[in-house]
Amino acid sequence: MSAPVIGFIGAGNMATSLIGGMLQQNVKPARLLASDHNPEQAAKLARQFGIQAHTDNARLAEDCDVLLLAVKPQVMQQVCRALPARKPGQLIISIAAGIDCRSLADWLGTDAAIVRCMPNTPSLRRQGVSGLFANANVSATQKQQAEQILNAVGISLWLEEEQLIDAVTAVSGSGPAYFFYLIEAMTAAGEQLGLPRDTAERLTLFTALGAADMAVHSDVDASELRRRVSSPGGTTEQAIKSFANDDFPAIIARGMQAASRRAAELAVELGSSDNATSEDTP
Structure with a gap:
């Protein structure tokens, strides 16, 4: 079986870090694609890594086996709804904070294989840790693919319940x-x-x-x-x-509880919101 083609929508810091990490793990540049609304950012990525990068999200989505959504949460709905019908067997990985699998499935289709991920900023130094949750449509092979991608910038841990992403946000995300x-x-x-x-x-x-x-x-x-x-x-x-x-331990606990509550609130706000801006690079 040939290696999957992995496409990144959004060419910001996290996508750049993941692409760089995978190339260091001997993933071939021809297996990596990227798109970004900013043509200068797309061109920069193409020059830096020798991969195909452009501004056409729909074209990218049609060409890849794994589609990684690395856009701002506020534009996720707009980006998802503009994508064409998914390629059969395509895996969707979202690294956007506050967007739950139900919202992504509403925008992409209820049969979509979705992995929701919460990485953290040390991933930019390949010292990151990510919490991963897969919906029921994700196969064992696809889980392995997602894990390999995130492990390119650190380590990853699977969660049995999606709501635990809020706790991951409070612990390692923030x-x-x-x-x-x-x-x-x-x-x-x-x-x-x-x-x-x-x-x-x-x-x-x-x-x-x-x-x-x-x-x-x-x-x-x-x-x-x-x-x-x-x-x-x-x-x-x-x-x-x-x-x-x-009461230092209680100070820490209260702060982390506040972060977790806010993560849950964002899932409601962003999942039900029609907000959209032109920015799609985290």
């Missing part, structure tokens, strides 16, 4: 911003303690990088790693006690 916020706060606190700002920033950044690497490769969980650093009566213990007194 999660990078939480860590950036912590980096901001630690850098500022280091500066208040007398460090030059650039020194405080580099100390914070490489501490975050090292801690994440330790946690990823450790055979124990984060709480145990924390305990190992927190010597009784030591400096770390005092900081952790201060965080606990300020």
Whole structure:
């Protein structure tokens, strides 16, 4: 069986990252297609990767086995309704936040094989993590295809229930911003303690990088790693006690619950909305 032809509607950062990742995994450029409403963006992608890229979504959809929708959620309905009848056996992958499978099926046809995906911005550095959900029309082979595409920029995890996409959004979709916020706060606190700002920033950044690497490769969980650093009566213990007194875990939980609620609200707003703009690149 020949490798599938994969087409991207929307040639923004995430699509660019996925295409670059797949090429590094030896996917042939001839098996990748892209379209974008902006001819300059399409031409840039064609030059950068040596793939076919143009502005005609309908033409692209007719030519590919896997169609990846990488457009802004606000224009998803407009883009989907303008597509021609699907190629038999075609897999649809959506990376748009807040658009559920039911809405996509309303716009593309109830028999559409749809995988909904929530990647995150570290995918741009091929360090991403994505939550995936497949509707009942997706075959085992198509699930494998979707997984291979998203694994080109990190790792992917399958979900049994679509509503869990909201939780994925709260944890990993929005999660990078939480860590950036912590980096901001630690850098500022280091500066208040007398460090030059650039020194405080580099100390914070490489501490975050090292801690994440330790946690990823450790055979124990984060709480145990924390305990190992927190010597009784030591400096770390005092900081952790201060965080606990300020109810740090509850602060994090409330923020993530707010993110999850907003994700659910967006699914209702965007799924029922006729909003449309000319922008189709996330």
